Amino acid sequence: MLRKVGVLALQGDFLEHLQVLERLKFQGRPVRLPRDLEGLEGVIIPGGESTVMARMLEDFDLLEPLRAKAREGMAVLGTCAGLILLAKKASDLVLLDLNEIASFTSYFLLCTGESVRQVQAISNSVEEQLGRQGLSPAHTEGYENAEWVLLDYVDFVVHVFSPKARRFYDLERLWRRGARLPVPEDKRPSPSPA
Numbered sequence: 001m002l003r004k005v006g007v008l009a010l011q012g013d014f015l016e017h018l019q020v021l022e023r024l025k026f027q028g029r030p031v032r033l034p035r036d037l038e039g040l041e042g043v044i045i046p047g048g049e050s051t052v053m054a055r056m057l058e059d060f061d062l063l064e065p066l067r068a069k070a071r072e073g074m075a076v077l078g079t080c081a082g083l084i085l086l087a088k089k090a091s092d093l094v095l096l097d098l099n100e101i102a103s104f105t106s107y108f109l110l111c112t113g114e115s116v117r118q119v120q121a122i123s124n125s126v127e128e129q130l131g132r133q134g135l136s137p138a139h140t141e142g143y144e145n146a147e148w149v150l151l152d153y154v155d156f157v158v159h160v161f162s163p164k165a166r167r168f169y170d171l172e173r174l175w176r177r178g179a180r181l182p183v184p185e186d187k188r189p190s191p192s193p194a
Contacts, residue, residue: 006031006043010056012133017044034065042075042182046133075182090122090160096171096178107156108175112166119146122160126151 007017009030021028031043057063090111099106113119123143139152147165151158159171
């Protein structure tokens with residue numbers, strides 16, 4: 001499990017990410033210089049426009065050191081959606097890398113909400129927080145019933161399930177060839193089987 005996690009602190013609301021990490025008992029720290037990557041097990045790159053982020057990484061001489069750390073096995077999370085979901089008490093987070101097996105998206109982020117209200121709150125929070133980063137879903141489905149809400153951001157798709165729908169659709173099994181990427185461990189108990 002990751003314990004020492006950096007948050008790229010070149011723009012945006014990186015403090016919110018650090019606060020969530022602190023609440024989850026992680027050792028979070030801002031990353032502004034290549035030396036800030038030393039000793040980290042993972043780094044979060046908050047959402048933002050990709051060309052601006054790439055230019056900033058180059059300007060601060062972070063792009064190549066970050067790539068090198070990723071090649072060495074450091075977990076690099078490129079969106080704030082995972083932390084948003086943790087902040088809203090989503091359970092059973094799974095991040096799947098589909099780059100090698102799907103052409104329509106790069107990642108699935110799966111999570112579970114315990115009630116209709118919670119599934120909708122998680123979905124609302126993801127849209128709101130990513131909207132602040134200039135991202136909006138290209139497509140949304142399932143919000144009214146809140147059994148399975150799908151938020152399609154093209155490069156990644158967020159799936160927010162009720163416990164029953166999560167078991168029934170079992171996307172982890174259907175997309176089992178996708179690599180599971182690390183997400184901060186969720187200390188809350190998993191929902192009990194129905």
